[in-house]
Amino acid sequence: MLLFDIDGVIRDVAGSYRRALQATVHHYCGWEPGHETVDALKGEGRWNNDWDASLELLRRHALTHRSNTPSSHSDALPSRADLIEVFSRFYFGSDPEGDPFTWDGFICDEPLLVDPNFFAALTNRDIRWGFVSGAEPPSARFLLEQRLGLQNPPLIAMGDAPDKPDPEGLIRLASTLLDCSLGSDAPLIAYLGDTVADVHTVMRAQEQVPQQRWMSLAVVPPHLQSPGQSEARAHYEENLRAAGAEVIFPTTQAALNWDPNQD
Numbered sequence: 207m208l209l210f211d212i213d214g215v216i217r218d219v220a221g222s223y224r225r226a227l228q229a230t231v232h233h234y235c236g237w238e239p240g241h242e243t244v245d246a247l248k249g250e251g252r253w254n255n256d257w258d259a260s261l262e263l264l265r266r267h268a269l270t271h272r273s274n275t276p277s278s279h280s281d282a283l284p285s286r287a288d289l290i291e292v293f294s295r296f297y298f299g300s301d302p303e304g305d306p307f308t309w310d311g312f313i314c315d316e317p318l319l320v321d322p323n324f325f326a327a328l329t330n331r332d333i334r335w336g337f338v339s340g341a342e343p344p345s346a347r348f349l350l351e352q353r354l355g356l357q358n359p360p361l362i363a364m365g366d367a368p369d370k371p372d373p374e375g376l377i378r379l380a381s382t383l384l385d386c387s388l389g390s391d392a393p394l395i396a397y398l399g400d401t402v403a404d405v406h407t408v409m410r411a412q413e414q415v416p417q418q419r420w421m422s423l424a425v426v427p428p429h430l431q432s433p434g435q436s437e438a439r440a441h442y443e444e445n446l447r448a449a450g451a452e453v454i455f456p457t458t459q460a461a462l463n464w465d466p467n468q469d
Contacts, residue, residue: 214401234292297345395418398458
């Protein structure tokens with residue numbers, strides 16, 4: 207069984223979710239965190255949720271730049287509800303609650319990292335697949351059902367389970383997709399993500415269900431895959447391995463060459 211994260215694995219969110227995070231922070235304090243800053247925060251393994259990551263960057267910026275904060279910006283952190291509203295306007299557009307076909311935000315700029323044939327190939331190999339993501343359900347379904355054309359894809363999204371690295375969503379979806387109980391007689395369950403939090407999710411699943419065979423697979427997010435980012439990519443991969451990733455793919459597409467029966 208092969209389960210997937212979505213952001214950075216199935217779609218490139220550097221120009222959407224990550225851009226919305228950067229724009230949201232800038233909206234409140236006038237400073238826009240660069241990719242290196244966001245990568246470092248994500249590398250801590252605690253900030254999988256981009257709303258919480260935005261608040262944390264604002265908090266850290268306020269602590270280190272109070273004396274230099276322009277008078278037009280307040281030192282007080284916004285409420286989480288207010289920040290989510292601002293973030294959603296950047297990400298979804300002018301009408302976040304409206305028809306997905308009318309969205310005009312950063313979500314419209316998300317390149318796909320796989321196509322429907324990718325999942326057809328997994329199915330042809332008798333590999334069951336599904337998604338465990340921290341993405342908002344409307345965003346995840348828009349991607350999987352409308353853009354990739356997947357019919358009722360197995361999905362755990364934001365709000366369906368506690369945020370990663372809590373493994374509840376991973377364990378629940380895996381249990382649902384299996385014909386048998388989790389345990390030594392069940393097939394290997396692999397999870398492909400792009401952050402330390404994704405790796406920690408698998409490690410915690412292993413702790414909670416030690417009799418089950420789990421494997422953490424990883425891929426470096428697209429913004430680090432260009433030749434000019436080789437040093438940053440190597441550092442990112444080191445963090446993934448240190449967290450417990452057993453296999454790091456060069457791209458998500460390379461997962462088609464993965465043999466789940468190979469030790």
